[in-house]
Amino acid sequence: MDQILGQVLRNAVWERLDMLADLANRADTDSLVSVARSELPRLTEGWRAMLQAHEPDERGDCPTCSTRWHRCKAPCSVWQVAHEHLVAGGLAPQQDLRRPWHRGKSAVPGQSRAAKPAHGETTGRHALIPQVATH
Template sequence: MDQVLGQVLRNAVWERLDMLSDLAERADAPSLVSVARSELPRLAAGWRAMLQAHEPDERGDCPTCSTRWHRCKAPCSVWQVAHEHLVAGGLAPQALSAAGQRPARRRAAVPAVPGQNRRAEAPAETTGRHALVKPRPVSA
């Protein structure tokens, strides 16, 4: 059940990000101002909450990314991505794709290649833009 819920949550987030990107590309100026006023504070609050969970502890480790067996020194990948996208600006998409990670935005659903996901596969969603996308492995 957790896998199904996780897939539903991931799909909802991807759909929302796709919608916002589409609005940024296609909306007229008054619509953009309206969306910016409502969405920018929510996005900033979301980044703040995520970054707060990844604040280094007194040893300089990220408490969220660290495990019992492997300590993750700050800045963790979450802080690095935040810097790339919020501070470095236009360099982030090239940096991510060069590292072999997911690009900043997906344009369409891509079916997963069987056997490449090491986790147990959740039942696929049957509707929505990301219906064929399998859950990504979580890296610690």
């Protein structure tokens, strides 16, 4: 049941991001202003909440990315991706902003962000996207 709920949640998030990207690429100016006013505060709060969960602890480790057996030093991949997209975006090479690392290579070298579909996940648009092999 948790796998099904997780897939529904992931699909909803990917579809929302797809919709926002489509609006950014196709909407008229008045619609863009309206969407920006409603969505930018939500997106910034989402980034803040996610980054707060990845704030380094007193040892300089990311408490979310670290495990009992492997400590992840800050800045973790979440902070690196945040910096790349929010701060260095104008300096970074241009890429397709519609799920640039979805089912593919991570924006952070050496780390795969590809998620394997859970056993039995055969529904939902994003569950059916074939996985890209990463080396």
